[in-house]
Each structure stands twice: as C-alpha cells, then as structure tokens.
Amino acid sequence: MRLAPIVAVALLAAAPAAAQLGAATQSPPPEGVAEGQGAANPKGHYAALDALPDWGGIWFVMAGPPGSAPAATPKLKGEYLARREAFVAEVRANDGVTRRDRSYCSPPGLPRIMRLAQYPYEFIFAPGRVTINQEAWMQTRTIWTDGRAHEEDPDPGFMGDSIGHWEGDTLVVDTIGISDALEMDTGWPHSDQFRLIERIHLDPSNPDVLVNEMRMEDPEALAEPYEVTTRYRRDRYGKLFEFQCSENDRNPVDEDGNTQFD
Amino acid sequence: MKRLLLLSAALAALPIPAVVPAIAWAHHSYAMFDMNKTVVLDASVTRFKWQNPHAFIEVDVTVKGGTEHWAIEMTAPNNLVQEGWKRTSLKPGDKVRIWVHPLRTGARGGSYAGIRLPDGSTLGDVS
Numbered sequence: 001m002r003l004a005p006i007v008a009v010a011l012l013a014a015a016p017a018a019a020q021l022g023a024a025t026q027s028p029p030p031e032g033v034a035e036g037q038g039a040a041n042p043k044g045h046y047a048a049l050d051a052l053p054d055w056g057g058i059w060f061v062m063a064g065p066p067g068s069a070p071a072a073t074p075k076l077k078g079e080y081l082a083r084r085e086a087f088v089a090e091v092r093a094n095d096g097v098t099r100r101d102r103s104y105c106s107p108p109g110l111p112r113i114m115r116l117a118q119y120p121y122e123f124i125f126a127p128g129r130v131t132i133n134q135e136a137w138m139q140t141r142t143i144w145t146d147g148r149a150h151e152e153d154p155d156p157g158f159m160g161d162s163i164g165h166w167e168g169d170t171l172v173v174d175t176i177g178i179s180d181a182l183e184m185d186t187g188w189p190h191s192d193q194f195r196l197i198e199r200i201h202l203d204p205s206n207p208d209v210l211v212n213e214m215r216m217e218d219p220e221a222l223a224e225p226y227e228v229t230t231r232y233r234r235d236r237y238g239k240l241f242e243f244q245c246s247e248n249d250r251n252p253v254d255e256d257g258n259t260q261f262d
Numbered sequence: 263m264k265r266l267l268l269l270s271a272a273l274a275a276l277p278i279p280a281v282v283p284a285i286a287w288a289h290h291s292y293a294m295f296d297m298n299k300t301v302v303l304d305a306s307v308t309r310f311k312w313q314n315p316h317a318f319i320e321v322d323v324t325v326k327g328g329t330e331h332w333a334i335e336m337t338a339p340n341n342l343v344q345e346g347w348k349r350t351s352l353k354p355g356d357k358v359r360i361w362v363h364p365l366r367t368g369a370r371g372g373s374y375a376g377i378r379l380p381d382g383s384t385l386g387d388v389s
Contacts, residue, residue, distance in 0.1 A: 060341075098293065104315070119314070119315075243315060261294060261371050
C-alpha cells in the first residue's frame with residue numbers, strides 16, 4: 001500500500017501509454033485484405049468451408065516402413081556446413097549424446113514441430129484461415145488463407161508468418177520469419193532467410209493418410225532446396241492431450257548442455 | 263509405437279548422427295538410454311504420473327540390503343492409450359514386473375518397454 005502513490009505518479013508520468021490501457025487496439029486490415037473482408041470477418045462465409053477436404057480427427061506422424069532408406073539430408077554450404085560438421089564432431093566425441101542450449105520446455109518451432117513422432121495434430125478450418133493445433137507444447141499455428149500478403153518484416157519466431165491458399169484439395173503454405181536460432185532438424189542450422197513451402201493433402205490411395213510435401217529454401221545456408229515428405233495417419237475420434245511442460249519437466253538441461261534425468 | 267521406439271534405438275546406436283531421422287526426434291533423444299539392453303524389475307509402484315511430455319512410473323525395487331528407487335520414463339499418454347494404457351492403469355502399492363531399457367549412466371532409471379500388471383495382464387514389449 002505504501003507504494004500506491006508512487007505507482008500513481010508513475011502512471012501519470014506515462015500518460016500517453018497509460019491512456020491506452022483497457023482500450024481496444026484498433027489494428028488496420030492486413031496488406032491485401034480490404035476493410036470488412038478476410039479472416040477477421042468470418043460471418044457469412046462458414047457454409048463455403050464445406051467444400052474443403054475432410055481432415056477431421058487427429059493425426060500422428062507415421063514412421064517409414066521398416067527397412068526404408070533414410071531420407072535425403074539437407075545440402076548445407078559455407079558457415080552452415082562448417083557448423084554442421086562441428087556439431088557432428090562434437091556428438092561423436094560425446095558418445096552420441098547431443099548437447100542442448102535450451103530447456104526441453106522450449107518448443108522446436110518450424111519445420112520440426114510438424115514432424116514430431118509422439119504428439120498428434122488437428123486441423124481446424126475457419127473462413128480465411130487454417131489453424132493447426134499441436135499437442136506438443138500445446139502449440140498453435142495459424143495459416144492465413146484470406147489473400148493477405150506476408151508481413152513486410154515479420155518478427156522472427158517459432159512459427160514464422162504463414163500464408164496459404166487452396167489448390168483444389170491441397171493446402172499450399174508459404175512460411176517466412178522463422179527464427180535463425182532454430183534448426184531444420186537437430187544439428188542442421190539455417191539462416192534468417194529460411195523459407196518453408198508445404199503442400200498438404202490427403203493421400204489419393206488412402207484418405208486416412210495426410211501427406212505434407214515440405215520444401216525448404218535458404219539462399220544463405222542451403223546449396224539447393226531440401227525436400228522431405230512427412231505423412232500422418234488419422235485417428236478419427238482421438239483428441240489432443242494437455243501438454244504443460246513445466247508441470248512435468250523430468251529432463252532439465254544443466255549449464256554444460258547435458259540432459260539430466262530425474 | 264513399438265516401431266517408433268525401435269527406430270529411435272537404432273538411431274541412438276549410431277556413432278554419428280549423419281542421417282536425418284525419417285522422423286524428427288520426439289521430446290528428446292533416446293541416447294541417454296541403452297536401448298540394446300533390457301532389465302527386468304520386480305517392483306512396487308510408488309507413483310504413476312500420467313502427463314505430457316512423458317508419462318512416468320516410479321517404483322521401489324527390493325535388493326539385497328535395501329531398496330532401490332527407479333524412475334521409468336514412458337512415451338506420451340496419447341501413444342500409451344493406443345497400447346492399452348490409461349490414467350488409472352497403475353496406483354501406488356501395485357506389485358508389477360517392468361521391462362526397462364536402463365540409463366547408460368548406471369543411475370536407477372530407464373525407458374519403459376513393457377509391464378506385467380497385478381492382474382497378470384501385460385502391456386508393451388515383455389519379451
């Protein structure tokens with residue numbers, strides 16, 4: 001209570017900012033979307049969603065068939081190749097164990113979050129957008145399908161800025177703005193120019209399999225685009241479980257980057 | 263599920279992770295476990311944690327001269343459901359036999375492979 005007058009003075013001093021507290025932010029429509037249109041104005045556009053393909057249920061990443069050849073690896077170049085080689089040398093020297101520079105409660109971001117073995121996904125269609133809920137870390141990914149352009153300078157993040165459109169029954173997604181602190185896969189670094197293009201569709205020979213043809217481009221880190229296909233199998237009536245990592249973090253990372261086991 | 267774990271085991275055994283796994287690692291790599299080795303524990307359950315990112319079983323194992331406490335990591339509950347597990351499958355005091363891939367460090371912990379429940383039924387890989 002003794003602090004209250006000081007807080008009041010501080011708020012008065014910051015009047016321009018404080019005046020906005022509690023007021024609804026008035027954002028302009030995104031680039032490429034007219035006032036009154038787009039994902040923010042879904043009313044009247046729900047019936048059209050029925051034309052989209054049936055992606056109901058939840059989806060688990062499928063392992064390749066036993067004995068299948070390992071997927072091709074990214075062709076890195078320059079300093080990114082050197083970083084890769086240093087990583088491999090260190091893991092080799094460390095008995096196959098990879099060091100971590102962050103908590104396991106920190107999610108991997110794109111593209112790895114779309115390729116996790118244990119945790120399923122669900123796809124929610126709404127006018128002007130597709131939402132992907134991910135059991136892993138309870139992550140949410142938004143793909144804007146309302147015709148907007150990429151943000152001019154998106155804040156680098158775990159999910160980046162995803163713009164999509166439907167080509168028939170295939171959702172085509174273009175993602176930029178993925179943080180260069182993340183990796184294509186463990187020990188495979190990329191630059192801030194990294195770009196992910198996904199073509200997501202049901203398998204024509206099995207409608208309970210969803211196919212994600214992923215293409216990764218990076219003029220700084222990759223000598224050529226890297227392509228890999230991820231498949232998911234449907235669990236029609238399954239549901240996502242809660243994932244509150246800090247409630248059950250049994251694998252803290254010590255200051256040397258070694259994974260502990262409680 | 264079993265196939266996923268075995269795949270992880272094969273990859274963990276590679277001296278050099280020169281290939282991108284067909285699927286990315288799950289929550290963490292299995293390199294901390296000796297996936298080629300299985301130990302069998304006759305144990306008493308002290309705790310069963312049914313929660314992401316991994317379910318856990320904690321047990322006491324009677325050994326010569328005392329008791330060892332083991333922490334056994336499982337996969338995610340959503341995978342375990344498909345193997346027949348549920349939140350109420352275990353409770354403290356249950357006497358079970360557990361098949362475990364032990365930690366390489368020798369500490370009393372490991373990765374779950376299979377279990378024989380008090381009613382004699384089994385889940386997972388108990389061979």
